[in-house]
Amino acid sequence: MAVSSERCADTVAELVRIPSVNPLHRGPIADAAGPIGEAAIAHHLADRFRDLGADEVVLDEVADDISDDTGVERPNVYGRFVGRTDRLVVLDVHTDTVTVEHMTDPPFDGRIADGRVWGRGALDTKASLGVMLALLEQWRADAVEPEPTLLVVGSVSEEAGGLLGAARLRQWIGERSLEIDQLLVAEPTRLAPIHGHKGGVAIEVTVHGTAAHSALPDLGANAIEAMAHVITAYEAEHRRLQTVPPETELGTSTVSVTTIDGGTGGNVIPAECRITVGQRIVPGQVANEVHERLIRIAHESSPLPVTCRSLLPPQPDGTHGSDAFYQPPTGDLVRVLAESAGTSPTVAPFGTNALRYGGLARELVVFGPGRIDDAHQATECVAIDDLTRLAACYEAWLRPT
Ligand SMILES: [Zn+2]
Numbered sequence: 001m002a003v004s005s006e007r008c009a010d011t012v013a014e015l016v017r018i019p020s021v022n023p024l025h026r027g028p029i030a031d032a033a034g035p036i037g038e039a040a041i042a043h044h045l046a047d048r049f050r051d052l053g054a055d056e057v058v059l060d061e062v063a064d065d066i067s068d069d070t071g072v073e074r075p076n077v078y079g080r081f082v083g084r085t086d087r088l089v090v091l092d093v094h095t096d097t098v099t100v101e102h103m104t105d106p107p108f109d110g111r112i113a114d115g116r117v118w119g120r121g122a123l124d125t126k127a128s129l130g131v132m133l134a135l136l137e138q139w140r141a142d143a144v145e146p147e148p149t150l151l152v153v154g155s156v157s158e159e160a161g162g163l164l165g166a167a168r169l170r171q172w173i174g175e176r177s178l179e180i181d182q183l184l185v186a187e188p189t190r191l192a193p194i195h196g197h198k199g200g201v202a203i204e205v206t207v208h209g210t211a212a213h214s215a216l217p218d219l220g221a222n223a224i225e226a227m228a229h230v231i232t233a234y235e236a237e238h239r240r241l242q243t244v245p246p247e248t249e250l251g252t253s254t255v256s257v258t259t260i261d262g263g264t265g266g267n268v269i270p271a272e273c274r275i276t277v278g279q280r281i282v283p284g285q286v287a288n289e290v291h292e293r294l295i296r297i298a299h300e301s302s303p304l305p306v307t308c309r310s311l312l313p314p315q316p317d318g319t320h321g322s323d324a325f326y327q328p329p330t331g332d333l334v335r336v337l338a339e340s341a342g343t344s345p346t347v348a349p350f351g352t353n354a355l356r357y358g359g360l361a362r363e364l365v366v367f368g369p370g371r372i373d374d375a376h377q378a379t380e381c382v383a384i385d386d387l388t389r390l391a392a393c394y395e396a397w398l399r400p401t
Pocket of ligand 1: 158
């Protein structure tokens with residue numbers, strides 16, 4: 001029997017009612033709603049996985065600075081559902097949501113109205129978890145099994161803090177030497193299979209000068225004026241990159257200076273100036289090399305001493321930032337999802353957990369209902385029609401009989 005749209009909507013709503021705001025996005029409204037972070041929903045999912053017949057359920061605490069400082073639990077949760085074959089596929093859904101402090105709608109009521117489920121996380125990305133739970137429930141009632149063995153993952157720390165849950169999942173899979181055939185990362189993609197997006201690095205550059213009275217500038221060394229040279233050099237690097245013919249649909253790599261800070265008063269030569277500079281990485285580039293090049297540009301262009309630091313937490317292997325994620329759109333999973341959703345494969349302008357999964361599975365795809373443009377807004381909802389379409393896509397993928 002096909003799973004009902006009501007059951008899909010109810011299950012998504014139930015997940016919305018469990019607050020799971022990323023600890024870096026906390027605020028008074030989130031704090032008043034219950035424990036901060038992903039722990040409550042991870043424990044709920046572990047219980048649900050057991051009820052639904054998972055043969056293995058794991059709560060896997062992800063170590064990070066936030067849990068070290070505050071004692072907030074941040075577990076990934078894994079549920080394994082044995083299929084008719086031992087071909088292993090993974091659905092990875094991040095359990096954290098962005099902030100609710102700017103919402104004009106009740107963030108956690110999970111109300112069902114106007115053909116939609118409303119609340120923070122409904123779209124990004126509890127819809128995918130809710131539909132998978134509803135399907136597993138239906139399959140259990142009908143005594144059917146999926147063809148592949150399915151690992152359902154709820155991962156922490158996607159919205160902020162550097163994809164720590166995804167990095168930990170990668171390690172966990174490595175520790176067990178699991179061979180993953182297909183890995184589907186859930187995000188709002190309008191049910192179009194995404195087969196690539198850019199990676200990135202971000203650094204902070206600080207120019208160190210000497211303060212002096214601005215009436216006697218020659219007694220000092222002006223850090224802001226020196227930084228102007230650095231910014232000009234990054235602009236030149238951006239223009240150079242636009243002349244490199246792109247290898248894929250992802251287009252060219254780009255460099256942007258996005259924050260600047262410096263100076264202490266109108267009559268003081270500034271002793272320090274800081275900027276944030278980031279580069280979006282395309283296939284063929286290596287994140288560590290891009291990182292090194294950005295640092296070299298700062299040192300070579302500044303007339304004053306410079307220090308640089310990465311703004312992204314290093315990956316377990318020490319990599320700063322992320323390579324791009326890209327596979328040609330020719331795989332089975334891309335084809336099955338596009339056919340059943342009636343959409344076309346495409347690439348995305350935004351990054352996802354897929355940045356941590358390069359080479360981890362034979363096929364890697366990002367896929368889910370709704371538009372990313374509607375995520376992180378003052379209201380959030382997902383259309384129940386899209387949940388039903390997603391259920392049909394998962395069925396086409398997992399072929400339960
Ligand atoms: Zn998301």
